[in-house]
Amino acid sequence: MAGIWMCVCALLSAAFFTSTSATLHEEGLLGLPVDIDVANVHVQQAVEFLKQHLSLTSDQKVIVENAKRQAVAGLLLHLTIKIESETLNTSTRCNIVVHTSPWINTTNIVYNSCSI
Structure with missing residues (x-):
């Protein structure tokens, strides 16, 4: 039994x-990366951070083509972006990973494939 x-x-x-x-x-x-909307507030905050830290000029526009988020000790944002220059009529596609730790108010670029 x-x-x-x-x-x-x-x-x-x-x-x-x-x-x-x-x-x-x-x-x-x-812990695995998941797709998120490019209009997500975290993505938009990361774009603003990137505009400041990549030394973009006022004629360069950042377009997010794809975004993923990953929960780690903070938040990793895996972004595929296109940087377009209106005056030079050029565009550059980049893969960038941004790490944020909101509880200690830090944001860092972990990976950057841009060559602008």
């Missing part, structure tokens, strides 16, 4: 684990 209950418990545990991991996979696992 005890053997039957152990089998039932094992089967229920397996069913619960399978349904839980399927749910986590659909929603995205904690």
Whole structure:
């Protein structure tokens, strides 16, 4: 009788684990980058930060093409941006990763593929 209950418990545990991991996979696992809207407030704050720290001129426009967020010890924003220069009629595509820690009010560029 005890053997039957152990089998039932094992089967229920397996069913619960399978349904839980399927749910986590659909929603995205904690810590993995997930797509976010380019109009997200964190993305817009990161763009303002980038405008100041990349020494962009007033004729250069930043367009966010793709954005992902990743929960770490803070927030990582993986951005694909295009920097367009109106006067030179040129554009540069960059991948940039910005790390923010709002509780200590810091923002840093972790990765920057731009060569402007």
